[in-house]
Amino acid sequence: MTTTVHFLENSVKKPKPNADQIAFGKHFTDHMFVMDYETGKGWFDPRIVPYEPITLDPAAMIFHYGQTVFEGLKAYRTKEDRILLFRPEENFKRLNLSSERLSIPEIDQNLALDCLKELLEVEKDWVPTKEGNSLYIRPFVIATEPNLSLAPSQTYQFIIILSPVGSYYKEGIQPVRIHVEEEYTRAVRGGTGRAKTAGNYAAAYKAQEKATKEGYSQVLWLDGVEKKYIEEVGSMNVFFKVNGEVITPELNGSILEGITRKSIIEVLKDWNVPVKERKISLEELYDAYSKGQVEEAFGTGTAAVISPVGELNWGEKKMIFNDGQIGDLSQRLYDTLTGIQTGEIEDPYNWTVEVK
Amino acid sequence: MTTTVHFLENSVKKPKPNADQIAFGKHFTDHMFVMDYETGKGWFDPRIVPYEPITLDPAAMIFHYGQTVFEGLKAYRTKEDRILLFRPEENFKRLNLSSERLSIPEIDQNLALDCLKELLEVEKDWVPTKEGNSLYIRPFVIATEPNLSLAPSQTYQFIIILSPVGSYYKEGIQPVRIHVEEEYTRAVRGGTGRAKTAGNYAAAYKAQEKATKEGYSQVLWLDGVEKKYIEEVGSMNVFFKVNGEVITPELNGSILEGITRKSIIEVLKDWNVPVKERKISLEELYDAYSKGQVEEAFGTGTAAVISPVGELNWGEKKMIFNDGQIGDLSQRLYDTLTGIQTGEIEDPYNWTVEVK
Numbered sequence: 169m170t171t172t173v174h175f176l177e178n179s180v181k182k183p184k185p186n187a188d189q190i191a192f193g194k195h196f197t198d199h200m201f202v203m204d205y206e207t208g209k210g211w212f213d214p215r216i217v218p219y220e221p222i223t224l225d226p227a228a229m230i231f232h233y234g235q236t237v238f239e240g241l242k243a244y245r246t247k248e249d250r251i252l253l254f255r256p257e258e259n260f261k262r263l264n265l266s267s268e269r270l271s272i273p274e275i276d277q278n279l280a281l282d283c284l285k286e287l288l289e290v291e292k293d294w295v296p297t298k299e300g301n302s303l304y305i306r307p308f309v310i311a312t313e314p315n316l317s318l319a320p321s322q323t324y325q326f327i328i329i330l331s332p333v334g335s336y337y338k339e340g341i342q343p344v345r346i347h348v349e350e351e352y353t354r355a356v357r358g359g360t361g362r363a364k365t366a367g368n369y370a371a372a373y374k375a376q377e378k379a380t381k382e383g384y385s386q387v388l389w390l391d392g393v394e395k396k397y398i399e400e401v402g403s404m405n406v407f408f409k410v411n412g413e414v415i416t417p418e419l420n421g422s423i424l425e426g427i428t429r430k431s432i433i434e435v436l437k438d439w440n441v442p443v444k445e446r447k448i449s450l451e452e453l454y455d456a457y458s459k460g461q462v463e464e465a466f467g468t469g470t471a472a473v474i475s476p477v478g479e480l481n482w483g484e485k486k487m488i489f490n491d492g493q494i495g496d497l498s499q500r501l502y503d504t505l506t507g508i509q510t511g512e513i514e515d516p517y518n519w520t521v522e523v524k
Numbered sequence: 525m526t527t528t529v530h531f532l533e534n535s536v537k538k539p540k541p542n543a544d545q546i547a548f549g550k551h552f553t554d555h556m557f558v559m560d561y562e563t564g565k566g567w568f569d570p571r572i573v574p575y576e577p578i579t580l581d582p583a584a585m586i587f588h589y590g591q592t593v594f595e596g597l598k599a600y601r602t603k604e605d606r607i608l609l610f611r612p613e614e615n616f617k618r619l620n621l622s623s624e625r626l627s628i629p630e631i632d633q634n635l636a637l638d639c640l641k642e643l644l645e646v647e648k649d650w651v652p653t654k655e656g657n658s659l660y661i662r663p664f665v666i667a668t669e670p671n672l673s674l675a676p677s678q679t680y681q682f683i684i685i686l687s688p689v690g691s692y693y694k695e696g697i698q699p700v701r702i703h704v705e706e707e708y709t710r711a712v713r714g715g716t717g718r719a720k721t722a723g724n725y726a727a728a729y730k731a732q733e734k735a736t737k738e739g740y741s742q743v744l745w746l747d748g749v750e751k752k753y754i755e756e757v758g759s760m761n762v763f764f765k766v767n768g769e770v771i772t773p774e775l776n777g778s779i780l781e782g783i784t785r786k787s788i789i790e791v792l793k794d795w796n797v798p799v800k801e802r803k804i805s806l807e808e809l810y811d812a813y814s815k816g817q818v819e820e821a822f823g824t825g826t827a828a829v830i831s832p833v834g835e836l837n838w839g840e841k842k843m844i845f846n847d848g849q850i851g852d853l854s855q856r857l858y859d860t861l862t863g864i865q866t867g868e869i870e871d872p873y874n875w876t877v878e879v880k
Binding site for chain 2: 236
């Protein structure tokens with residue numbers, strides 16, 4: 169890369185967490201990447217520094233007006249000790265898409281990826297060797313100007329932190345039971361649903377709390393306008409196999425444009441499995457279910473890759489998919505995606521990027 | 525109060541800003557109030573400390589999932605040198621209402637007000653003497669746990685910072701020109717519109733940017749579902765005087781429950797001016813306007829108190845209210861509210877709270 173990334177080595181190296189019991193998102197590596205932005209100056213001073221607290225004025229805009237975006241992706245260690253990223257350019261493309269909605273300045277996609285690669289070179293020992301484990305990568309941008317005026321910040325920080333994580337499925341793939349949320353709304357057209365921004369997430373906790381109380385592990389979100397159409401499950405995109413055809417809600421501005429979602433669609437097309445992105449109402453799904461036509465249901469996201477939906481609870485109406493077991497197609501998609509990500513199988517799509 | 529607030533005095537005192545040219549939200553006093561929260565322990569260690577940067581782990585949840593709420597109110601200095609707050613208990617009540625939506629633990633309303641009063645006693649010299657100036661108060665809560673899991677934080681900080689501000693109307697009250705926003709959405713039923721939370725604000729910048737480009741100073745927000753009903757203007761509630769009756773959109777879960785809004789309604793009732801909280805569509809407003817029935821329009825909020833709307837631009841349809849001048853009722857409401865706030869006129873409602 170042409171930009172020079174300054175490197176300040178951490179003299180203290182933390183012990184790695186026990187590979188068999190890593191809690192998600194609680195362990196962080198020895199270094200982080202930081203870059204600053206000022207209006208008129210652009211992004212400057214890219215640097216790799218010891219992982220350390222961020223110091224911000226109490227009036228920093230991130231604390232008051234929510235100008236912030238983030239991404240999530242993983243680095244995997246192959247059996248041959250190579251380190252692979254999965255479509256990272258898509259994450260940085262989406263980061264900019266989110267930033268545009270939040271009035272945050274863009275970051276050159278190639279520069280961002282190069283910086284991540286440099287950070288990973290420094291932290292390569294932190295990419296777990298245990299099968300199923302990986303290094304979770306969290307790039308994020310925060311508005312840092314100390315100013316209570318309601319206007320976009322003039323200064324920002326772009327930060328990347330790294331967190332070793334365990335397998336999402338410690339005891340094999342478990343289909344989840346989902347609760348249809350009819351009161352709370354995650355997103356609406358014209359809102360920020362398409363963006364990966366902080367405000368969308370805390371807003372969802374109340375619904376998750378309700379679902380948990382009623383014994384369900386996640387929430388199915390309906391559209392904010394008519395409360396009829398299926399949008400997402402938990403923080404994942406959702407797919408249904410109905411009568412041999414795979415259906416997923418079309419991107420409408422309020423649904424997150426998942427990279428796993430996109431990859432699944434591409435794989436299905438490659439396999440000649442019919443796949444449609446379109447509006448799908450809960451009513452339509454229930455009708456198909458009543459006729460015995462819903463064969464499989466699953467969520468997709470970076471964390472789980474594929475998360476089979478065993479049960480959907482819509483008030484009095486309950487739907488059990490594939491006897492509450494993972495379906496054949498879901499399993500095949502899971503094996504293929506994770507196989508490509510971890511270098512276990514050949515990558516015919518050129519999706520993986522090796523960190524040298 | 526029963527709780528002891530620890531006080532660490534700042535040895536360095538900043539000079540006060542020039543009273544004639546204070547930029548909003550950029551100057552802060554010498555001290556701030558801080559209190560911590562931990563699950564199982566509750567709120568603890570209330571303290572007044574030097575105004576200083578906040579130090580947080582880069583994985584602190586505020587940076588990733590937006591669990592945060594805030595309030596805004598003002599302290600005024602009267603001609604007799606008393607310091608007055610305007611209905612502060614309403615702000616702390618609303619802070620808790622916002623916190624409930626964001627899964628943030630409540631703070632005892634009386635404790636919060638007592639802590640604010642103690643902070644104001646320390647900082648009383650910072651309450652401006654110049655007429656029209658005031659001390660803006662910003663209480664806020666942020667999620668501080670370093671954890672990338674999607675779940676409510678186990679730790680929080682409650683912080684109050686103070687900022688001397690100039691008069692909202694430096695050159696007399698200027699009616700504003702408003703642009704009706706039909707693409708972007710501020711809030712929707714089931715969302716977080718009712719809460720004063722960061723995510724609602726940055727999400728509005730794109731619409732504001734559009735309005736500014738087209739020569740308008742603020743945005744009129746429509747409901748997120750039908751895009752038909754009037755909700756707010758900019759970050760204010762909105763009122764219309766139509767045929768002798770004052771109408772304001774009813775609280776529906778997506779409109780902020782303004783304290784100025786509430787006070788205006790109470791004053792109007794006291795004056796026997798008919799006032800209705802109900803749904804009002806833009807179509808209905810335009811019909812009334814076409815018949816010459818819309819007499820006045822104004823926004824209400826802590827910053828401006830009353831902000832007359834001179835013009836409303838709805839695509840091809842333009843509405844000019846009261847020849848673009850402030851109306852009699854708007855002026856009388858402004859004089860009454862600001863008179864009570866600054867102790868210029870008697871407070872028949874017992875709204876002001878003196879800081880001794």
